[in-house]
Amino acid sequence: MSAVAVENTRNQPLVNLRGVTKLYKRGSETVEVLKRLDLEVPRGDFLALMGPSGSGKTTLMNILGGLDRPTAGEVIIDGQPIHTLSDSSLSGWRARHVGFVFQLYHLLPVLNAEQNVALPLMLTHLSGHERKKRAMAALTLVGLEDRAKHKPSELSGGQEQRVGIARAIVTDPTLLLCDEPTGDLDRKAGDEILELLQLLNEEHGKTIIMVTHDPHAAARAERTLFMNKGVLGEEPEA
Amino acid sequence: MNALTLIFSAYRRRKARTLFTFLSVVVAFMLFCILAAVRQGMLGQLKISIAERLDTNSKVQGLMPLSYYSKITAVPGVTAVGYFSGFQGHYKDEKNKFQVVVTNANELFKVYPEFNAPPAQMQAWLADRQGAIAGPLLAKRMGWNVGDTIPVQGGPAQKDGSTTWYFHLDGIYKTTLPTAFQSFFVAHYQYYNQGVANVQIQNMVGQYTERIDDPRNVTAISNAIDKLFENSTSQTLTQSQVAEAISFVRQFGDISAMVIYVGMAVFFSMLLIIGNTMAQSVRERTGEFAMFRALGFKRPWLGWLVLRESLLLIVSGGVLGLMLGYEVTHMLAPYVGNLLSTFSMTWSAAGLGIVLSIIFGLLAGLVPMRRITHLQVADALRRG
Numbered sequence: 001m002s003a004v005a006v007e008n009t010r011n012q013p014l015v016n017l018r019g020v021t022k023l024y025k026r027g028s029e030t031v032e033v034l035k036r037l038d039l040e041v042p043r044g045d046f047l048a049l050m051g052p053s054g055s056g057k058t059t060l061m062n063i064l065g066g067l068d069r070p071t072a073g074e075v076i077i078d079g080q081p082i083h084t085l086s087d088s089s090l091s092g093w094r095a096r097h098v099g100f101v102f103q104l105y106h107l108l109p110v111l112n113a114e115q116n117v118a119l120p121l122m123l124t125h126l127s128g129h130e131r132k133k134r135a136m137a138a139l140t141l142v143g144l145e146d147r148a149k150h151k152p153s154e155l156s157g158g159q160e161q162r163v164g165i166a167r168a169i170v171t172d173p174t175l176l177l178c179d180e181p182t183g184d185l186d187r188k189a190g191d192e193i194l195e196l197l198q199l200l201n202e203e204h205g206k207t208i209i210m211v212t213h214d215p216h217a218a219a220r221a222e223r224t225l226f227m228n229k230g231v232l233g234e235e236p237e238a
Numbered sequence: 239m240n241a242l243t244l245i246f247s248a249y250r251r252r253k254a255r256t257l258f259t260f261l262s263v264v265v266a267f268m269l270f271c272i273l274a275a276v277r278q279g280m281l282g283q284l285k286i287s288i289a290e291r292l293d294t295n296s297k298v299q300g301l302m303p304l305s306y307y308s309k310i311t312a313v314p315g316v317t318a319v320g321y322f323s324g325f326q327g328h329y330k331d332e333k334n335k336f337q338v339v340v341t342n343a344n345e346l347f348k349v350y351p352e353f354n355a356p357p358a359q360m361q362a363w364l365a366d367r368q369g370a371i372a373g374p375l376l377a378k379r380m381g382w383n384v385g386d387t388i389p390v391q392g393g394p395a396q397k398d399g400s401t402t403w404y405f406h407l408d409g410i411y412k413t414t415l416p417t418a419f420q421s422f423f424v425a426h427y428q429y430y431n432q433g434v435a436n437v438q439i440q441n442m443v444g445q446y447t448e449r450i451d452d453p454r455n456v457t458a459i460s461n462a463i464d465k466l467f468e469n470s471t472s473q474t475l476t477q478s479q480v481a482e483a484i485s486f487v488r489q490f491g492d493i494s495a496m497v498i499y500v501g502m503a504v505f506f507s508m509l510l511i512i513g514n515t516m517a518q519s520v521r522e523r524t525g526e527f528a529m530f531r532a533l534g535f536k537r538p539w540l541g542w543l544v545l546r547e548s549l550l551l552i553v554s555g556g557v558l559g560l561m562l563g564y565e566v567t568h569m570l571a572p573y574v575g576n577l578l579s580t581f582s583m584t585w586s587a588a589g590l591g592i593v594l595s596i597i598f599g600l601l602a603g604l605v606p607m608r609r610i611t612h613l614q615v616a617d618a619l620r621r622g
Contacts, residue, residue, distance in 0.1 A: 058616070058620065059616075062615075062616040065532065067531070067532060067615045067616050067619075068615075068616050087536075087537065088536055088537075091531070091534050091535065091536040091537075092534060092536075093534075094532065094533070094534040095533065095534025095535075096534070098534075100529075100532045100533070102529070102532075102619065104525070106525060106526065106528075106529035106532075106619070108244075108247060108526060109251070110247040110248075110250045110251055111239075111243075111247055115239055115243070118239055119239075119530075119533060120533045120534065122239065122240070122241075122535075123533070123534050123535065128239070131239070167533075179619075
C-alpha cells in the first residue's frame with residue numbers, strides 16, 4: 001500500500017453506516033427497528049448512544065459488532081463492508097477487530113480472571129506463555145494484576161467489569177463496543193469503569209461506542225447521539 | 239488454556255451433577271456388561287457344543303458305574319470316551335472355592351480338543367497319579383505355579399479320615415473357550431477313586447462324554463449306548479451336547495430374554511436421562527456460548543466443544559463402567575457358572591459397549607450442539 005493510500009485510509013471514518021435498515025417480524029407484524037440510518041464514527045472517537053428502551057440502540061450495536069445483519073444498507077468498518085461477509089468470516093472479523101463489553105460481564109465463573117481475559121487469545125496462534133503475558137498486560141492496564149488468580153465470585157461487580165474490559169482489549173481490537181457497561185454497577189464503581197474507558201480512548205486511541213441510559217455516563221464520552229424509534233439525532237426528543 | 243480446559247471447567251460448574259451423571263453412565267454400562275454376560279451365558283452353551291460330542295448321564299440324576307466305560311467304548315462310531323466325577327473344595331480359605339474335576343486323563347484331550355497343555359506338562363501329568371492341571375484364571379487367582387503342591391480342603395472324606403486332598407500342579411492348560419472354562423482343576427480319577435472312603439461313590443462316575451466319528455450318527459449311537467444299560471439299575475440318557483444346549487436355552491431362554499429386555503429398557507432410560515442432563519447443562523450456559531460467539535468463536539468450533547463435552551463424559555464413564563462390569567461378571571461367574579457356564583463378558587461385547595458409548599455420547603451431544611450452533615447471539619446475550 002502506498003503512503004497516499006495509507007493516509008486516505010487514516011482519513012476514512014472507522015465506522016461508516018449507509019442507509020441501514022433493520023426489520024423484525026413479530027408474529028404477522030413487521031417492525032422497523034432501524035430506519036435508513038447513516039452514521040460515521042471517526043477513528044479514536046468516544047461516542048455515547050442514548051435513547052429509551054426499544055429505540056434500537058442494542059440492535060445498532062449488534063449490527064456494528066457483526067452479531068446481527070441489516071435488512072438493507074451498508075456497514076463498513078475500517079474499510080471492510082462487513083454486511084457482505086459470511087457467518088464464518090464475520091466471526092473471524094469480530095475476533096480481530098471488535099472488543100465487546102457487556103452489561104452482565106459474561107465471565108466464566110469457573111475460570112480465574114487471567115483465564116477469562118485470555119479466552120479471545122484461544123483464537124490466535126500465540127503460545128501459552130505469550131497468551132499469559134498478554135492477559136497479564138491487559139489486567140495490569142485495568143489495574144487488576146493482583147487479582148489475576150481470583151475467580152469472578154471473588155471479585156466485586158466493578159472488578160468483574162474491569163476483567164470484562166481487559167478481555168475486550170486483550171486482542172488489541174480496532175473498535176470497542178460497550179453495552180451499558182455501568183448498568184449493573186453502583187455510581188462509584190461505574191465512575192471507575194468510565195474513567196478506564198476514557199483512559200483507553202485518550203491514551204490508547206481506542207474507538208469506543210457505548211450504549212447507555214445514564215446521562216452521567218454519556219457525559220464522559222466525546223459526543224452523544226440520541227436514538228428514538230430507529231432514528232439517530234444530535235438532541236434527545238422532547 | 240485450550241478446549242479441554244473449557245470442557246473440564248464446564249464439568250466443574252456443577253460438580254455434584256457431573257458426578258451423578260458420570261456415575262449414572264458407569265452404572266448403565268456395568269448393567270450392559272452383566273446383560274451381555276448373561277446373553278453370552280445363554281448363547282455360549284450353543285457355541286461351545288459340538289454335534290460330534292455326546293453326554294451320557296444317569297436317567298435318575300445319580301451316579302453311574304465305572305464299568306459302563308468299557309461297554310461305551312465298544313459302541314461302533316465312538317472314538318473316545320471321557321468319564322467325569324469330582325467335588326467342590328477350597329484352597330486355604332472357604333472363599334476360594336472351586337470345582338475339582340476328576341477324569342481319565344489320557345482321553346480328556348481327545349474328547350475335548352479345545353483344551354491343551356504344553357507337551358512336557360502333559361507328560362508330567364499323565365505320569366503323576368497325584369497330579370493335576372489347572373485353568374489359567376484359577377491358577378492366577380490362587381497364585382499357583384507349576385510344581386506347587388495344592389492342598390484342597392472340604393472334599394469327601396478319604397480312607398484315613400482326612401478331607402484335605404493333596405495334588406501336584408503339573409501344568410496349566412490352555413483353552414479357546416470362554417472364561418468359565420478357564421477355572422477348572424482337573425485331576426486323575428484313579429487317585430480320587432482309590433482315596434475316597436465312601437464305598438457308595440467308589441467306582442462310580444457322574445457323567446460320560448463321548449466323541450463320535452460322524453455327527454450324522456448321533457441318534458443311532460445315542461440309542462445304542464442307552465440300549466446297553468436299559469435293563470440295569472442305572473439307566474442312561476445320551477444326547478448330543480448341541481441338543482442339550484438347545485434344551486437348556488429353551489428352558490431358560492424366555493426368562494433370560496425377559497431379563498435382557500427389561501435391563502436394556504433400564505439402560506436406555508438411564509441414557510435418555512443422561513442426555514437430558516447434558517442438554518440442561520448446555521441450556522444453562524446459553525449466555526456464555528453467546529459470549530463466545532461475540533468474541534469470535536465460530537459455530538462449528540462451539541458445536542464440536544459441546545459434542546466433545548458429551549463424548550468425553552459418556553465415553554469415559556462407559557469405559558469405566560465396562561471395566562467394572564468386567565470385574566463384576568468375573569466375580570459373579572463362579573456363582574452362576576453351574577447354570578450359565580459361559581457367563582462372561584466377551585471382547586465383542588466390550589467393543590459393542592465402547593461403540594454404544596460413542597453413539598450415546600454423540601446423540602446426547604447432538605441436541606445441545608444444534609442449540610448452540612443455531613444460537614441467536616444477540617437475543618442470548620440480552621437474556622444473560
